Amino acid sequence: MAMVEVRGLEKHFVRRAAPWGRPTRVTAVDGFDLSIEEGEIVGLVGESGSGKTTAGRCLLRLVEPSAGSFAFRGEDVFAMPPARLRQARRQMQMVFQDPESSLDPRMRAGAIVEEGLVIHGLGTPAERRGRVREMLELVGLDANRADRYPHEFSGGERQRLGLARALALAPSFLVADEPVSSLDLSIQAQIVNLFMDLQQQLGLTLLFITHDLRLVRHLCNRVVVMHRGRTVGAGPAADVDRLWGQISTGEPAGSDLEFRSPPDRRAAEFEI
Amino acid sequence: MEANARDNTLLDVRALAVEFAAPRRGLRASIGRAPRAGVRVVDGVSLHIARGETLGLVGESGSGKSMTALALAGLVPKPGRIAGGTVRFEGRELTSLREAEWRRIRGARIGFVFQEPSSALNPVFTIGSQVAEALEVHGRASGSAARARAVELLDAVRIPRPAARADDYPHQWSGGMKQRALLAAAIACDPALLIADEPTTALDVRIQAEILDLLAELRDRLGLSLLVVTHDFGVVERLADRVAVMYAGRAVESGPAREVLAAPSHPYTRGLLASRPGATPGRRLAAIPGSVPDPAALPRGCAFAPRCPERIEACDERRPGATAIAPGREVRCLLREGTA
Numbered sequence: 001m002a003m004v005e006v007r008g009l010e011k012h013f014v015r016r017a018a019p020w021g022r023p024t025r026v027t028a029v030d031g032f033d034l035s036i037e038e039g040e041i042v043g044l045v046g047e048s049g050s051g052k053t054t055a056g057r058c059l060l061r062l063v064e065p066s067a068g069s070f071a072f073r074g075e076d077v078f079a080m081p082p083a084r085l086r087q088a089r090r091q092m093q094m095v096f097q098d099p100e101s102s103l104d105p106r107m108r109a110g111a112i113v114e115e116g117l118v119i120h121g122l123g124t125p126a127e128r129r130g131r132v133r134e135m136l137e138l139v140g141l142d143a144n145r146a147d148r149y150p151h152e153f154s155g156g157e158r159q160r161l162g163l164a165r166a167l168a169l170a171p172s173f174l175v176a177d178e179p180v181s182s183l184d185l186s187i188q189a190q191i192v193n194l195f196m197d198l199q200q201q202l203g204l205t206l207l208f209i210t211h212d213l214r215l216v217r218h219l220c221n222r223v224v225v226m227h228r229g230r231t232v233g234a235g236p237a238a239d240v241d242r243l244w245g246q247i248s249t250g251e252p253a254g255s256d257l258e259f260r261s262p263p264d265r266r267a268a269e270f271e272i
Numbered sequence: 273m274e275a276n277a278r279d280n281t282l283l284d285v286r287a288l289a290v291e292f293a294a295p296r297r298g299l300r301a302s303i304g305r306a307p308r309a310g311v312r313v314v315d316g317v318s319l320h321i322a323r324g325e326t327l328g329l330v331g332e333s334g335s336g337k338s339m340t341a342l343a344l345a346g347l348v349p350k351p352g353r354i355a356g357g358t359v360r361f362e363g364r365e366l367t368s369l370r371e372a373e374w375r376r377i378r379g380a381r382i383g384f385v386f387q388e389p390s391s392a393l394n395p396v397f398t399i400g401s402q403v404a405e406a407l408e409v410h411g412r413a414s415g416s417a418a419r420a421r422a423v424e425l426l427d428a429v430r431i432p433r434p435a436a437r438a439d440d441y442p443h444q445w446s447g448g449m450k451q452r453a454l455l456a457a458a459i460a461c462d463p464a465l466l467i468a469d470e471p472t473t474a475l476d477v478r479i480q481a482e483i484l485d486l487l488a489e490l491r492d493r494l495g496l497s498l499l500v501v502t503h504d505f506g507v508v509e510r511l512a513d514r515v516a517v518m519y520a521g522r523a524v525e526s527g528p529a530r531e532v533l534a535a536p537s538h539p540y541t542r543g544l545l546a547s548r549p550g551a552t553p554g555r556r557l558a559a560i561p562g563s564v565p566d567p568a569a570l571p572r573g574c575a576f577a578p579r580c581p582e583r584i585e586a587c588d589e590r591r592p593g594a595t596a597i598a599p600g601r602e603v604r605c606l607l608r609e610g611t612a
Contacts, residue, residue, distance in 0.1 A: 047476045048447075154563050155333070184332035185503065189547035189559035196556060211477055218549035218557070238553070244477075 001074060003205055004036035004059075004173060009068035010229075011054050028054040030229035032068070034207075036222075038172075041199055041206040043216035043237060045244065046226035052209050053097075055226065056175045059207070060094050061085060072173065090120055093166035097178040099158035103150040109136070109161055110146030116169045135164040139194060156187035163194070170202075177209045192219055216240045282464055282497045283321040283344070284360040290314035290339050290348055291355035310355060311568045313339050315521040317357070318594075321465070326491060326498040328512030328529060330505065332544075334564045336521040341467050341501045345384050346374040362464060380410045383458035387470035389450035393442040399453045400426070400438025406460040425456035429486060448479035452486065459490060466491070469501040484510050505545065509533060514600070517541045520565055520575035527601030537603045539582045574606065582607055 009032040014023045029051040036042045046052040058065040061077065070077045072092065080088060093116075096102035103112055113132045117123055123131060133143040139160040141153075150158055159179060166174060176195075180188040196219065198204040208220055216223050220237040225247060233243040291310035314336040321327050331337040342348050344359060346369060359366040362381065369377070378384070386392050393402060403422035407413040413421050419438070426434035429452040442450060451471065458466055468487065472480035488511055491498050500511055508515050508529050516526040517538065525538040536542045546558035562579040571577055577587040584606065592604045 047478070156563055184564070185544055186332060186547050186560035187563060189549075189557035190561075192549060193556050193559055196554070212549075213477060214548070214550040218553050218555075 001071070002035040003038040003073055004034065004207070005069075005071040006032060006034040006059065007069050007071075008033065009055060009058055009070065010066045011051070011058055011063065012066045027229055029058065029065075031231065032226065032229065033231045034224055034234075036173075036205055036207060038205055039199065039203045040222065041195065041208055041220045043220035043223040043240070044207055044209045044226060045211060045213065045216060045223060045240065047247075048211070050226045051229040052226045053177055056094070056177050056207065056209050059175055060089065060092055062094065086120075090116075090169050091171050092173045092175070093169060093171040095159075095162050095166045095174065095176040095179045098182065099150075099155065099162050102162055103158060103165075105150055108147050108149060109141075109153070112150070112161060113146075113164045113168050116165065120169065122169075131168060132164075135168045136161075138167065139164045140190060156183050156190070159183055159187075159191060160194075163191070167198070172203075173205045173207075175207045175209070178211070179208075180215070181210065181212065195219060213240050213244060280322045281320065281360075282323045282325075282362065283319070283499075284358075285317065285319040285344070286358045286360075288314055288317045288319075288340065288343060288357035288359060289355040290336070290343050290352055293351040312355065313352070313521050313567050314343065317516075317518070317521075317523045319516055319523070319526075321497050321499060323464070323497055324491075324495055325514065326500060326512045328508035328515040329499060329501045329518065330503065330508055330515055330544075331518035332503055332564055334520070334567065335518040336567075337501050337518045338469055340518070341469050341499060344499070345378050345382055345467060346371075347378075347384075376410075379406060379458075379463075380461045381463050381465065383461075383463035383466045385451070385454050385458050385466070385468045385471050387473050389447055389454055389474065390442065392454055393450055395442050398439050398441055399445065399450075400440075403438075403453060403457045403460060406457040410461050412461055421460070422456070425460055426453065428459070428490070429453070429456045431456075446479075447475050448483060451475065451479075451483055455483075455486065455490065459494060459496070462494065463496065465497045465499065467499045467501070470503070471500070472507065473502075473504070487511060505533065505548065517544070520570060521567060522575065522604060523602075524576065524605070525601075525603045527598065531598070531601060537597055537601070537608055538576075538605050539580045539607075540576045543579075543581070574604075 009029055011029040013026045013028060015026050016023050032055045044052050054063065057063045059070055065078055068078065077088060110132045113135050114128050117128045117131060132146055136143045136146060141157060141160055150161065153161060180191045183191065192215065195206060199206065210216060216237050217240055223235060223237045223240045223243060224231055225233040225243045227247040232247055235243055289312055291312050293310060317340055319327065329337045329340060343354055346366065348354060354367050400419060400422045403425055404418035407418045407421055423434045423438050426438060431437055431449065431452055471487065472483050475483060484507060487498065490496060500507060502508065512529040514527065515529040515532050516523045519540050525532060525541045532541065536545055543558065543560040547560060549557060560579050565571065565575055571588065573588045573590050574592050577583045580587065586606055590606065592606045592609065594602045594604050595609050596602055597608055
């Protein structure tokens with residue numbers, strides 16, 4: 001059995017046009033399947049609004065899934081009671097798209113990286129400090145800058161800080177949501193190299209959510225294509241163009257469908 | 273050469289500099305006594321665009337590419353200002369224009385589209401009325417004539433059923449469609465130059481390709497000159513005749529797009545092209561170490577020297593001048609000086 005097995009994941013949000021309005025159901029994820037072998041990097045691609053970010057967040061239960069199952073090493077994460085889920089999160093970490101909003105501006109870099117270790121009660125303070133230095137160096141940041149605040153780092157450095165935080169717990173499964181799309185080309189290459197090193201050195205298993213097909217071809221072993229909330233294709237990363245082409249052919253360019261904006265993100269505030 | 277340039281040149285920028293007043297620091301600053309030193313975010317940039325030509329302006333964030341484009345449209349935000357250089361457009365000097373004069377050129381002779389289509393449209397007016405407004409403010413048409421022309425323009429940017437769609441509000445349209453509407457407004461007054469700042473960055477891959485095709489089509493059909501500001505060499509490959517690569521406020525390399533992409537000369541251009549994914553899957557990418565320098569604390573010599581794999585001692589001391597290495601090709605690198 002694969003390390004990660006997701007079957008029939010669904011996520012619905014309830015939306016009201018106005019506080020007194022009739023609630024309507026918005027389906028963000030509607031039948032998402034995924035399997036990842038240990039040590040594999042799998043790309044998850046889809047257009048904006050296809051539900052790929054929501055699906056990724058559901059895996060870590062940062063938003064609660066509405067239906068489906070997620071077997072992580074054979075255990076259903078979606079059925080875990082809260083205490084067990086907290087333990088399991090040591091194994092599963094997430095890197096967010098936007099380093100600006102996912103780092104607490106009032107915490108120093110070192111404390112940000114250390115926080116997960118404190119929450120999980122790992123190590124003595126001295127051991128934790130050592131681990132923080134090790135993580136900062138691993139992602140190519142100067143460990144002497146651990147007492148700086150996030151705003152003192154550049155965008156690329158903040159993205160690496162988010163990565164150091166995620167890696168501090170030595171997770172075996174990482175979900176990275178567009179981790180390089182906000183970065184400049186030269187910095188993007190540094191992070192992509194780091195992911196490849198981590199896969200080789202630590203055997204990291206990675207779900208890499210992106211809209212950049214070139215990155216999928218370069219970095220990933222396999223790719224899963226999402227369209228309108230569903231998994232519509234999966235295969236070797238080298239086939240990404242063919243798989244991607246399949247979802248595009250259904251809708252001729254300039255058709256009315258293209259007018260439709262992606263589902264309203266504000267809907268996420270009203271979960272069921 | 274001069275005579276030829278006079279016939280063909282639409283835009284000629286020489287040694288453009290844009291400066292921002294640095295924030296005051298320290299005690300003297302708090303009582304307003306400290307002199308304000310300017311930070312140059314664009315420093316000595318020269319560009320040239322012929323009629324019908326497309327120039328790609330490439331750089332990473334903080335390179336000054338967007339600020340250069342804004343300067344060409346008289347849109348440098350305060351407290352920034354044009355601190356030097358000349359901008360000749362259709363034979364007229366633009367740097368000394370007053371705001372009232374700018375308003376007759378901007379939107380009329382120079383069109384502009386921005387990265388984020390959603391923030392450039394007003395949510396409470398219909399798309400049609402906003403395209404028509406572009407005509408009305410320049411006195412090209414009004415009332416029902418402006419509305420009819422707006423529908424024609426929406427048709428020109430390949431909006432299906434434009435007459436019905438013109439009454440939609442921006443939130444009813446996807447990002448790609450909104451970018452088309454903004455293109456319609458930008459070409460409404462038949463500009464000679466269209467400046468597109470990261471026109472596809474906020475859009476999905478498939479939509480990106482469509483917008484690039486549309487830009488090329490409009491350029492060819494209307495005889496526009498195009499300045500495309502981008503961080504993506506794919507956009508340059510697809511659209512540009514010539515390219516200028518910017519780093520830390522300076523144009524480090526320029527020339528015919530095909531030649532620069534095939535045989536980059538400046539170590540920075542080489543590094544950027546090599547860091548693109550895709551050549552050999554699974555191979556480590558040739559990342560450029562370090563990050564872009566703070567414009568307020570640039571190195572004394574070449575701004576790229578601290579990250580440069582070919583750096584020699586002199587690079588830390590002296591700023592490289594422009595060297596012509598082939599017809600129409602210039603590079604600012606000490607290692608290339610004397611090779612021409």
